[in-house]
Amino acid sequence: MIYKSLVFILVSFLFVQNSNAQLTDLARLEYTYFPQDNSDNTFKRLRAFVNYPYEIYEDAYLVVGVEYRNVNLLLRDNLPFDNNNIERFQSFTGSLGFTDKMENNWRWAVQAEIKLASNFDNSITGDDYIFGGSAYFIKDRTKLTQENMPKKPWRLIMGLNYSTTAGRPFPLPFINYYREFAPKWSHTLGVPKSNVKYKFVPGMAFQAFITLDGFYANIQENTPISLPDNSQLLGENISLTTLLSGLGYEWEFMDHFVFYVYGGHTIINEIRFRDSAGDNVYVINDENNWYGRSGIKVKI
Numbered sequence: 001m002i003y004k005s006l007v008f009i010l011v012s013f014l015f016v017q018n019s020n021a022q023l024t025d026l027a028r029l030e031y032t033y034f035p036q037d038n039s040d041n042t043f044k045r046l047r048a049f050v051n052y053p054y055e056i057y058e059d060a061y062l063v064v065g066v067e068y069r070n071v072n073l074l075l076r077d078n079l080p081f082d083n084n085n086i087e088r089f090q091s092f093t094g095s096l097g098f099t100d101k102m103e104n105n106w107r108w109a110v111q112a113e114i115k116l117a118s119n120f121d122n123s124i125t126g127d128d129y130i131f132g133g134s135a136y137f138i139k140d141r142t143k144l145t146q147e148n149m150p151k152k153p154w155r156l157i158m159g160l161n162y163s164t165t166a167g168r169p170f171p172l173p174f175i176n177y178y179r180e181f182a183p184k185w186s187h188t189l190g191v192p193k194s195n196v197k198y199k200f201v202p203g204m205a206f207q208a209f210i211t212l213d214g215f216y217a218n219i220q221e222n223t224p225i226s227l228p229d230n231s232q233l234l235g236e237n238i239s240l241t242t243l244l245s246g247l248g249y250e251w252e253f254m255d256h257f258v259f260y261v262y263g264g265h266t267i268i269n270e271i272r273f274r275d276s277a278g279d280n281v282y283v284i285n286d287e288n289n290w291y292g293r294s295g296i297k298v299k300i
Helices: 002-014 017-021
Strands: 025-035 042-057 060-074 088-101 106-118 129-140 154-163 172-182 185-190 193-201 204-226 232-254 257-274 280-285 290-299
Touching: 060 106, 060 204, 088 204, 204 257, 232 280
Parallel strands: 106 204
Antiparallel strands: 025 042, 025 290, 042 060, 060 088, 088 106, 106 129, 129 154, 154 172, 172 185, 185 193, 193 204, 204 232, 232 257, 257 280, 257 290
16 A cells, blocks of 8 residues: 555656756757566657747746657567557647746746647547646746855745646645755755756766656557456556656756756656556556666756
């Protein structure tokens, strides 16, 4: 029960990842790969997104975002179901956000999004749609003038996120705290990522981190799963939940353009089928293994 509760918390927090991680990213192109240990299964993902901020009036912005993900889930284990139509998943997300400045260096922001996530075996169905919304309060003490800059710059993000994927009728809280605690050193505490970063030369940094990742998608043609007792259940959607730890390298090779490469080991790594109520039907594999991720991002 403790393990199941932990996995639920991790899955729930995954649904704030898009909103939280992209607050300072204008664009990103990323490739992720990791195999599963003691298995021939592999997970590959190509991810790309763009956020375009439009200034409505001074310090107030409307932010339009689009994202595309292509997931290739190669299932080569001996499994009790036909996997012909469940190895390729795609998602298309559109978001609209608004942010405005408040007093004392506070800023508030809201965001709504609509996503299509499925294996798209047939035409689009109602179950392919996922809706979500977020609200934040942000206090940023990292981009002030030199006269007002604190000795140890910091940033705090607090908010609520709701997604129809979570399967719970209430929003989930999240918090993210960043601080530069020594020359060339900084840390971030929060969800979906916590890290310690060292900028050893201008424009280059190493970091140690722990972060959440994963995906969720509808299965248009529900997958029958034969159990050892000859009973049969239906897998109506699929998800990957993974908790990663590792090391990363970042290189700002142009103003605001960052190349990065991360590698490490999974702590929790679980591919599962669920039914329409969100209950587990079948866990494909939960073995941990090494993984790699690399890409280019454009930051504010």
